[in-house]
Amino acid sequence: MATNKLTGKKLLITGAAGFTGRHACEYFAKQGCDVVAVARHVSALEDMPGIKPWGCQLDHQTQVEEMIRHTRPDYVLHLAGKNSASESWHKPASYMESNVMASVYLLEAMRKHRPDAGIVIAGSRLSIDPAKGAAAAPHPYSLSKTFGSWVATAWHAMYGLPVILAEPSNLIGPGESAGFCTLLAGYVVGCEQGKSLPMFRISSRHESRDFLDVRDAVAAYAVLLAEGTPGRTYPISSGSEHTLGEIAAKLLAEAKVDVPMDWGPESAPLSADALNKGRSGDQVGSLDTLGWQPRIPFEQSLSDIMEYARRKTGMDDTGRP
Template identity: 30%
Template sequence: MKQIFVTGATGFAGRHFRDLLDTLPDWRMHGASHDLDLRDGAGVQRAVAALPAVPDAVLHLAAQSNVPQAFADPQATFDINFFGTLRLLQALRAAGFRGRFLFVGSADAYGLVPERELPIGEDHALRPRNPYSVSKVAAEALAYQWSQTEGFDVVLARPFNHIGPGQDERFAVASFARQVAEIALGRREPRIETGDIDVTRDFTDVRDVVRAYVALLQHGESGRVYNIGSGRETRLREILGRLIEFGGVQTEIVSAPGRLRPAEQRRMCADTHRIRDRTGWQPRYGLDQTLIDILEYWKEKLTNE
């Protein structure tokens, strides 16, 4: 049985990754505890040393991923995302780790991309525009460097927008779904506040994203970067419209100035040929099913609060 150590195991993707591994009898997961602080080098060393065995693989999900928080405290963001990755790599080296290390970066690394350059391939220039994406680009470069100079088997993932049950309401689709659920349950006036909903994004169900992580752990090429996405762009207005339809509500849609972002990327779409060609991975969840599941999650959560 293969042993895998997962940082960020209690987060959005981490929880779904754990659920997926429960269906794979050849893998056993060891998740970093919720209170593991990547800023604490000694704590990271202890967490790795306390594992029952040196893992066969590591999935590094843990990060400070909130962009407004990154602007408010860029130093903490770098300490977690960049230096935290360094501390983890050092702890693994000290433990004699010789397995595969999957670093999860972000498609936010590409920055503002002209529409004529869509879809975005892995060789596209990286032009990060906020402290979060800068920290992820730096950490990705660090992980790559360790694949070249420290003998680590490193694969690099750049997921695009992933959505699904359990996502924090700070993210647009989760926020829409919660508001629709509140209206359906009679807990909110029929009025939904949004940012710019005429932008497009490449959305993938988080359950497909974690399947991509497994595919890369098993079949990815060491030292290579892989986009993870649907390869399709969907307008946020369409997402909201479907959620309203599935929720069976009628509502006013109001643009809230506080939700608008300057220099917003108008369109986004991933070129996913590399991961598909290398691993055979492709999404299984249709967008409608994902949105229905998100809406049901919020209805259940609100009902039980």
């Protein structure tokens, strides 16, 4: 297996306390990696077994350099960043610091101390096609992820750093996520518990997105760290889209009670992923040819999300506390 190459190696994972980061730490620790898990506050890493916690504010250059100088990782998986489009309207500078400057500081520290170590940076399929110009940026989050993806590509092109850009689609699965599936599952479980909640509203139920299980994405990151080609951009997707309305129907079908729902306006079908069908100038790589395929069926992801939501609120899977 290609990822055996990583066994025994020191892998530094940023954003380790986040939704994807927690899955990544668990996966790579099980693979026998020496995982350095990085979060802003080490307290967020306390419940995670088999990792070495490291506290670092990635938007502080001196802290980042100190971290790399001290840990000297063989590989880096850079998952940290801010990822709420709505929040980004209110804090665009903070999004630029976290999604652009943090990458710059990390790459600069690697260039200085570990220039040969492989780096995978998680971008976003919401970055925009630069050929459309900055005026096409739908929100500051998208602009910041676009800059971040440029930094990843440019540090390979300009300095020869072995950087790979991964662009996952919408990641879902068990764990603390601010994504649609997790939010709705929490709402459904709340209704099962008889809580009085404001009605969940779907803004655009015909909106279609590519959803991928976070555990499949982590397996893809492992393949890219072991076998990816530096300088390339790798889209990571399930290859099939689902509408928000379809997901809502599936989650509601698992509910033990009637769940009230605001289905929102009847609107024309649209694909949110139309934003990014590959950017001009990118050297795009294929995960297929590296042997990666998504393995977790969509229904399994949804079921695991419901189970997580119930477990979190102390209910078993019969819907009773």
